[in-house]
Amino acid sequence: MFDFEALSAAIVRQTVLCVGDLMLDEFVYGEVSRISPEAPAPVIAVQRTETDVGGAGNVARNIASLGARCIFVGLIGEDEAGGRLKARLAQESLIESVLVPDSSRPTTRKVRFVSEHFSTHMLRADWEKAQPASAEIEQKLIDTILPLLPRADIVLLSDYAKGVLTARVIRNVIDAARKLGKPVIVDPKSTNFAIYRGATLLTPNRKEFAEATRSRADSVDSIAEAAQDAMQLADCEAILVTQSEHGMTLVPRSGDVIHVPAHAVKVIDVSGAGDTVAAVLAVALATKADWETALRVATAAAAVAVSKKGTASVSSAELRRKILPHAARAAEEKIVAQKGDLETQVADWREQGLRVGFTNGCFDILHPGHVRVLTVARGACDRLIVGLNSDASVKRLKGEGRPVQDERARAEVLASLEAVDLVVIFEQDTPIDLITRIVPSVLVKGGDYTREKVVGHEIVEANGGEVLLVDVLPGFSTTSLVDRARRDKA
Template identity: 75%
Template structure:
């Protein structure tokens, strides 16, 4: 997994080349209380309106909002909507827009009429020409795109089938990107995935995936099998199928699928959620993270996006809160009293598709080093269980005079932390029996251990889980704190 602050620092040094269909999103909010006397149609009493950079432009905005740099290539018409988009993008300091103007077509514009009280879309009006760009415009687009590939860490193609990503543009960009060792992510619109042949990752939603593969997509095994066939034809490295409230499933070519459940959230507006997923995937992968980490970040970002009205972006602070959320229980409910209760909790979480993590220790005097490990552990899973050495166990390990605090006090302090979901006291010197009972998806310890030294690593890895080692903070240890206290120093 990752340290969130380190990830943000890496993101700030990444550049994403985003190419796709730009559009102007307008939202008109109001209330409907009567029917028009002129026709049987509702009358909306407009209360406010707002405009957003939408389509692939929203992908670019999300890339910039999370802290990366974005080179954006899109298409506009010679009209007021195009001028508006140009001005809006110019206000984004982390976006470098390269907009090609095609006077023969209007700028794509979508106006949505929304009930303010119920957040319900009542009507959408579109202005667009959904035909492929002409050969002349196609050449101008490639002239804008190809010289930027050297500057980019990753390429993202956002296809809304409005004319920018013609077969020629797609093929040339992917071919040149591969020659230069650049990964290409595609948010596809064409039901023929071979159109995107050679891309690194395709990110269809469930409906697009079903249409393209003729797979029911109702089981993980079914999605994996259909994705493998599609990737073989399209020569892609991986496919991510987003499934709204059912989470998202990534299938690496020739590998085992990875599924991440959706985070619980009150959905206000799904407009642009796919843009957010594609943007965060690109940025986190460009920052050097693996598939699973990128998926978890994208899932968290999607939960933030759909909880907002309109076409929304996600900030680092919002993403941090979703990736490192509050624990699921109140402090008094976190301390487990018996094995039956523990088994029941774990079974409930597994039924919900949640990833269970585990770490352990004496936690005699909680210090910043402990907090760092616990926070990193919670960031690597959906639910974190902390194994706590009993008083007798601590005495055997640390000697007489320890623990300073009894096991109940230590458990209550741990239970008060947002990062912790359950605290389980164990009597043995090691948590091996507890780990065998839980079989966590991720086992976390401080980086002063090696993987082979971590008790229970064989159990976790045999169950398909992973061992995560977190760098320790120098100068922080319970033993040194106790010694200083006994010497009367600070």
């Protein structure tokens, strides 16, 4: 299993140069309850519309949503749809869009009419000129793209066959990228893989691959066999064939074939899933991740994308939830990170009629004494919040050399306990501010305290709560454990 946290940290340092066919995706949602009296066609009662950046623009959005930077080059017409796309892309802080205007063509626009109740596409209307760019525009694209190459870690060509990626543009970009040592990923549309010659990776879907190789492409073995000639023709390092619910199969020129099955999810909308896969592959491979890691991340991202309506982008947080085991996610999600999250969670619990408890401490080295207090505390309430002294606070209270573990490590250990429902790190020497914000129904401390010495007891009791003192287990103390360890080391 790969280290997702390390991969995520590496992704945000990458820049992807994405070139391809930009389009405006519109979704018209409504209900259908009758047939038109004018013609045998259903009538949709429009309830709402949504507009998204589509095509290669959606690839760029997915790159940015994962935290990487994207330099995006595409074509727009000199029309209202082009203006809307330009404005939308300008709002994306991690996307630097360089759009070449072409007055001879409309901005590609696709309008999908969707039954809200059944989530089914009824009709799609397209405005487009699916022809190669003119020689003049072609040269403008090349002159725009090539100076941007040195700034990129990887290049992604997203071909929708709408005119941007002509054979000449593709050839110039791939050749220049190879001279600079930049990997090139191609999401191809042409069945002639030779025009992508020199790319690092081609990512056709099963239908595209079958047409390009004139093979069945209906099994891992048949894909692997057909890919050998295709890789020779395209002079690429690998071919990845995406197969929707059947997963993905990667055939490298050297090494074993890798097949990753698809995640079992309820498919809502497949629009843009291929864009998500291409984007994730690009950012993962830009970090020098191996083939299998890139595939597994891309498969997880595809599962997130198809479970959403419309042209979807996938965030790093969504990807994390899909990849990491539930136990690991559950523990981390217990640690409050954003101001306001604490109050929101407490309010939600109170609305459910749940009794909220609170205890606090340094919990530097968790021992049976701590576990006893936490277990008893959880038994006295429905949800237990633990206030954790920050590193600076522990140092002030315990002196130099403490804490032994930093606050994040201590928080993760506490969050892994079933008895603990929420962990909140506080900077002060006492948790009085936390207690004031929470106003717990029960305040719990070890029996080495008296009720009057428990910080916040007045607030809790004034609001009808109680203070619970738990008998400590003799012989267990973090300070004594640290002292003993230091004596043994000496």
